[in-house]
Amino acid sequence: MPDIQLGCHTIRSHGTSVARLHMYDWIILLFLAVVDGLLNIIEPFHRFVGRDMMTDLRYPLKGNTIPFWAVPKFDNVTTNVICHGEKSVIKEGHKSFPSGHSSWSFAGLGFLAWYLAVKLKAFDRKGHIAKLCIVFLPLLVASLVAVSRVDDYWHHWQDVFAGGIIGLTVSSFCYLQFFPYPFDADAVWPHAYFQQLADTQSNGIANSYNMGPTDIEIADEGHGAISLRDTSPILDTMESASSPSIHSLSRPRGKPGNATLRATPAPRSQGIMADTQLGCHTIGSHGIKVAKFHLYDWMILIFLAVVYGLFNIIEPFHRFVGSDMLTDLRYPLKGNTVPFWAVPLIAIVLPWAIFGGIYFKKKNVYDLHHGILGILYSVLITAVITDAIKNGVGRPRPDFFWRCFPDGKPNFNNVTGDVICHGERSVIKEGYKSFPSGHSSGAFAGLGFLAWYLAGKLKAFNREGHIAKLCLVFLPLLVASLVAVSRVDDYWHHWQDVFAGGIIGLTVASFCYLQFFPYPFDADAIWPHAHFQQLAESRSNGNENSHNMGWTETDAFHEGAGAVALRDTSLVLDSMESGRRF
Known part of the structure; x- marks a missing residue:
């Protein structure tokens, strides 16, 4: 996942402009806080509680020696319960479903879990599975908060389960409003960061009269993925018919010493799963x-x-x-x-x-x-x-x-x-x-x-x-x-x-x-990600030592959720294949 630097964008230099851009979001947030306060004042619906429904409602009210339902009274006609406890306590007693503690903790800590997943680059396919422990930790804490509500006899298990689902769902939607998916290559920063980066670079390019291969093109693709590549009038003409979609590491034509990041789509294999041999990579x-x-x-x-x-x-x-x-x-x-x-x-x-x-x-x-x-x-x-x-x-x-x-x-x-x-x-x-x-x-x-x-x-x-x-x-x-x-x-x-x-x-x-490992549906699902990373490195090293047909490059790119396609290209092949992408 790239960690591209935008420059000095701090609270002092850009904080006011960012806040103004989201002014209506902050106003709606204040409105939601007011609504939440009003909902806590409103009297909840008093559900019917009959004599034979008290079995699961006799848990002790923690803090009281005598349980709340110790001396029950019922209406002779409706058989509904007649409460004679403190009014505020009775009011809280009718607010079991769903659990507020559970929903709040999963909303906040669920958002944190999403955030940590991208900041730690937990899904970068390098196999550092220990990162998952840190990602799961906020969810475990939220689960224990939810469990405590059942232990305190303030909620049934259905209440905390529903609260957790609500909180986790809302946190997921809120996170994805600002940040890319954790699986994306540019997931380390929010969408706004890359939009600012694109604006900055496009302004710089507009003011530049050097049309050589040093211009930087920033393309927004998918969920905000960023493609950085060297462009020139010649390359633009050759690639005008293509639409970059997936990242790959390649080099400019005929310039083996200048590596850049360029997007090229992978070929779609129809149901063919690769069993590519890497060689003798054993325990020894x-x-x-x-x-x-x-x-x-x-x-x-x-x-x-x-x-x-x-x-x-x-x-x-x-x-x-x-x-x-x-x-x-x-x-x-x-x-x-x-x-x-x-x-x-x-x-x-x-x-x-x-x-x-x-x-x-x-x-x-x-x-x-x-x-x-x-x-x-x-x-x-x-x-x-x-x-x-x-x-x-x-x-x-x-x-x-x-x-x-x-x-x-x-x-x-x-x-x-x-x-x-x-x-x-x-x-x-x-x-x-x-x-x-x-x-x-x-x-x-x-x-x-x-x-x-x-x-x-x-x-x-x-x-x-x-x-x-x-x-x-x-x-x-x-x-x-x-x-x-x-x-x-x-x-x-x-x-x-x-x-x-x-x-x-x-x-x-x-x-x-x-x-x-890749998804089982992928073309390279038979081996782990590390196998194909090593295979790409081996091919790349071999191509650097080759002098046949000019400079040879290895395009390694992912298809779906992890497929790797490797192909050799040369000046002859490039001229034959110009204007199209596989």
Whole structure:
């Protein structure tokens, strides 16, 4: 991603002009603040609350010894509740959906996550997957804020989920109003920066009478991508029929010593996926070099493992469980169909064996290293997120009754009505770790990564219609689903727990895979980005030493989400191909 300098544009020199340009935006912002204040004054709708609807509304009001609903009264005709508490407290009691804490935190920290993704160049295809940890950190903090609202009994889980979706959606729209997508080459700065850069350069060109190859052309393309190239009357004539769209590194015709950035579109391959051989890049020849390049990623990975270990030591939040809340918590206490130690074998060791088999056949150290590192990050990031939410939520497992009261004799606090457990401490601790499912998230993190990997290696989407390949791609997801289902069958989790765990694991696996590999739909999906970067460098070095047919250049450019096309061009070919682009 280019980091192009515009010059000294500071608050003092350009702050007033920028603020004036967005004057109406600031006025609307003040109007929204006033509207928000008015909405907090308005009395909310008082939803009907009958006698038989109080089961999930008896959680204690934190800060009060006696719960808010301790002495209920109901209308004899409508059977609606008759509140006799403090008016302001009752007013707040009717404002559960959606959660304001959740929506606000995801709105602000979601925007920050977008911002960090571009400032850290998290999607620059260099495979520094540790950057994702920093990008996900604001979202984890927002999630913990949302979870705290459930822990405080101010919101149901549906409230915080809806609030999070609202906040994250709005933050995404707001961010993309000002900044390019994080995947764009110029995502490091806002659109306005490049507009000013274009204005500055166009003014400079208009005042210049030198029509030689030193003029700079700035083209706005896609989501604000910037193309910088040397132009001259000759090149303009040759390229008048073309429309630059994708960045490529090339050199002016006949001038091998003057590299510039010029846009040329890639040829569209109709369903043909390249299996380009780089040569003998093995563990022995390039393994140490690749590992050193990702040294910080391995260090962050170790740090994640330590954090995961600490989360398993911490005591989870003990959610309030009243006597009338044990209906769905009386399932028998059973063993595990899929033991804890089996999840790493299924989600990590099994994919490693597949990665190793492909390495011994193809001898591609980049594929092996990125597969191993990617799946480890996928599983460990998922584990940290899962355990952080587990400890924060403290949801009882379906077999909680028998964990808490192994003799079948329940005991409750006379004042709060909460359970007083007398079972084994470690068993009780595990009983408060239902949401989300660790087995489910771990299985989908590892096997979801493997499904992405197989889709690329099998060329499952090469449009040749071999639909049997999809069976192999879906097989890891089926195994992960069966692991998740086993947790419900063992009465260790509710179905919401395994569903949420699967979503977390599959989402993280997708991010981790796409840090190293192209989309499976791309023509070069069979190998990681690093393979094609090394291939481009090898071709470039070889072309610099070649003297056939004048100077030879290598055009390396991306198609779709990461395809690399390599072609040799010369003065003869250029004259034949002038006026058109592939």
